[in-house]
Amino acid sequence: MTHPQERLSASERRQAREARLIAREQARELKPNDFHGGVHPPENKHQSTGEPIGTIPLAEDFIVPLNQHIGATAIPLVKLGDDVLKGQKIAEADGPVSCPVHAPTSGKVVAIEPMAVPHPSGILADCIQIRADGRDQWCTLAPVEDFRSRDADELLEKIRECGIAGMGGAGFPTAVKLNPRGGAEIDTLIINGTECEPYITADDMLMRERADEIIGGVQILAHLLDEPERVLIGIEDNKPEAIAAMRQAAEGTRFHVVVFPTKYPSGGEKQLIEILTGREVPNEGLPANVGIVCQNVGTARAVYRAITLGEPLVSRVTTVVGESLARSRNIEVPLGTPIRHILDCHGIDRKQLQRIIIGGPMMGYTIEDESAPVVKTTNCILAPTYKELPPPPPAQACIRCGLCAEACPASLLPQQLYWYARAEDREKLQAYNLFDCIECGACSYVCPSSIPLVQYYRAAKGDIREARAEKEKADRARERFEFRKLRMEKAEQEKEAKRLARKKAAEEARKQRETNTDSPAAQAAKQEADVVAAALARVKAKQASPEQQLARAQRTLTSAEHRVERMRTKLAEADEAQQAQLAAQLKEAELKLQDARNKLAEAEKLAAAAPQPAESSPAEKAEEREARLSVAGASSSAANAAIEKAKAAAAARANMDPAEKLATEIEALEKRVQKAQARLDKARADDDPNTAAFETALGKMQEKLDAKRAEQSGGQQE
Structure with missing residues (x-):
């Protein structure tokens, strides 16, 4: 007897499963949790939400860094003078944890060299400079018509080829994040729409105006994760318009929009997971270790456009805000657009400008070179005045008040980490879980002594990573040296064994001759x-x-x-x-x-x-x-025989025509080359120290033979 469930098609079974999950989510009331610490800085988000998402004119030149993500730097596919189209891949991913790079507009490649990039240290990095032709012409795109009918690996490869990386944090390659290692079972997908950093409203405006695209991307992400049990969209309660738009777009799906109180830094990945699920990610662990994958709303939208439209990631929504600007808003800006061009398009008053900050005032960093471009992780360009964001006062001595420990969302001991960072005690720093610090700046914000704690932590992390890299490099070098030493010892042992074998054979032959003295010979x-x-x-x-x-x-x-x-x-x-x-x-x-x-x-x-x-x-x-x-x-008989043989050969050559002489010389050279090759092979087998000399001699004889053959071929053609 056939079970009724077996008569249903695959799509009908999927729909039934989704209906059960929706009913289960509707019947279950989600109660957000709280996390330790956190602060409530002034939000200052109203300045950039008064206008819809806008655009600006194309810049003259675009600076496209080859590394806009965590992982290996991409490898250029173009050269100077090449014409490129918008969306064309201009750099290939180097390794599994890497992302390709695409042209943000059409134009010509005019430089491939180190240039200024948005980075706290102000370092230069390899970039491709494209001079725009003004046409902004797209290359041929390849959308996926029905993603549900496609294999997950095919979709992941499409996402990888479109160069999508996390757009709300450090820029981790999305395809890698959607394919957890170790076969982790994912039961929860979290979409991060928190955006807790002051001033930044890029995700807020994106959810207001592009909610349908975000939900479409969430459907693709859920499909790639084999339809996890829960799909939660977390939004702080200070974004009522975004909440309404997302709930309307999510109607008819099993996706649940969860609203929770505003507190910084609730947008941190680990903090958001604790708020929505109550689970804690282990020390230096990943969300996949607890069955969760977390993605930003901007990343979800990029996934949607990559799959349904075939568009690679060549632009993003960025907040441009600050009292030194004549106009503050959010814009859809092509990646690689110089920051100077963006500020000029928004009426920058450089007399009032205090500094340029990439990101918000809590986790952002100052840049000095305005030619640095917008990259995949640039969610905000903040241009405050001296009155709006005065420079921090000089640091004073720590008074051991403990406010930093109360504010730390990761439940760390910032004061202890500060002392160990100053003492460069790497073992203690790791023992006190330095790498669990998300560098949110809450400790620095509440510190009455104005100590730049995050700067100490960031520098200490860099030193530890550098020490780890040096140790790994030294370990690899030691392994190579030990392997070479073993190989050389093995070769010496084989060589000695052959020598002893030859010596033993000679001794046995001598003994045999000495023993057999009765023979006439x-x-x-x-x-x-x-x-x-x-x-x-x-x-x-x-x-x-x-x-x-x-x-x-x-x-x-x-x-x-x-x-x-x-x-x-x-x-x-x-x-x-x-x-x-x-x-x-x-x-x-x-x-x-x-x-x-x-x-x-x-x-x-x-x-x-x-x-x-x-x-x-x-x-x-x-x-x-x-x-x-x-x-x-x-020796005399041998010499006489050789002389007679040479005389006979000379007499024979004297009676030959030039073609026969040349053929005879070629034949003799071929025999000599064969003998030299045999001698070289034996030398290589015996590891003879004169192997290099044998190779040189063989090469010279081969050159002479090739010249004679060429002379013979030329004579035959004539």
Whole structure:
């Protein structure tokens, strides 16, 4: 019997499941929780919400950084002079945690070099500069018609290729965040519409005017996470218009808009998770560890446009606000637009401008170079006056009031972290969970001594990350060194084993020859060796005899006398400038002459006192002659054979025509190359130290062979 549920189609089962989840959510009353600490700074959000989201004219040049996200820097795909279209990929992601970069408008690539980017340190980073052509022409887009019928991996790849990164925080690649590692079971999707930072209203205006696109993106995100049990959209109660718009757009879905009291920093990922679910993310852990994925409303909208329209992330909504501006509002601005161009379009009064802050006054940072561009994480450009946001007063000594610990939303001990950061005690900083600090600035905000605590924490984090990176680098270098050492030791052991094997084989052969003395060949070899040894001994004795020494002394004396005569002749013919030098040389030659005379006298005495050797018998003379012949016989016969062979080859070549001579030379060279290659292969196998020399010799012979072959080919063509 068929079960009724089996007769339903896949879409009908999905709809039934969604209906049950909606009913369950409607029957369940969500009660927001609270988190530890937090502050209530002045919101100052009304300045930029009086106008709809607007636009500005295109800038002349766009500066597109290659790293607008957490992870590896993208690799450029374009070169100088290339024409690009809006939305064209101009840099490829480098690794799994990375994002590609796309052109924000059409134009020409005029520079690829380090330029100013929005960063607290003011460092330069690799960028691509595009000179806009004013047409703002899109490239060909590839939308996905029915995302529910597509595989999750295909959609994730589409999101990755569109370069979407988190637009409300640090810019973590969205495709990586939607694919939790370790097979984590996700039961809750949270959409962050909190936007708790003062002055910033980009998400607020986005929810008011683009709520349908946000909900469409949430549907795609839920599909990618296999329809989690709960989908919660968290919004603070200070955004009534955004709340109404989102609730209206979410009608008919199972998405639940949760409203909770305003408190900074409720927009922090871990704080929002605690507010909406009561769960706490573990130390240095991820939301996926507790079954939750959190995304910003701006990211959800970017996902919607990437899937349904095929648009890569090339623009974002950014708040432009501050009393030094003639006009404060939110704009949809292309990424890469220089901040100077945005400020000029909003009537900046530089006489009243105190500084330029990227982000809000709590977590933002000051930039000095206005040529820095808008990037994927730029949610606000704040241009306050001195009266609106006066510079912080000088820091004073800590009075240990404990207000920072009461305000910390991560339940840390900011005072202790401050002392350890000043002492550069990295172990204590990590023991006190420094990396759980979200750098919200609540501790600095309530500090009566005006201590810039967050700056100390940020610097300490950078030092620890740098130390970790250096340690990892040193560990990798040590592993490579140890591996190389093991490889070299193994090669030496193999080489020594081969040497010992050859030595053992030679010893065994020698022992075998010594043992088998009865054979005629062994006896003949022994007899020949004895004859040669005796003859060599007699030759050596003759060379050391008194007669030989006397003859050598006479030759030395004659040479010394001739040298003295030559030096005297030169001295007589030399000019005054050379006489001193030649006189010294003559004196030295005369001393050597005297020494030669003394040695001759000694040799004459020895020769007179030595007994006269008996004359060798004819048989002994024959043996000596036979020994000398046996010693030189092998080399002489080999040399004669080689000479005869060379003569025959020369005679044969003399009768050849040039083509035959060339063919013969090529054949000989080919044989030599083969022999050289065999010798090189053996040297490589034996790890011979002369391997490099063999390679050089083979290369030269191969060049000569190639030249001869080319000469032969040219002759055949003619």
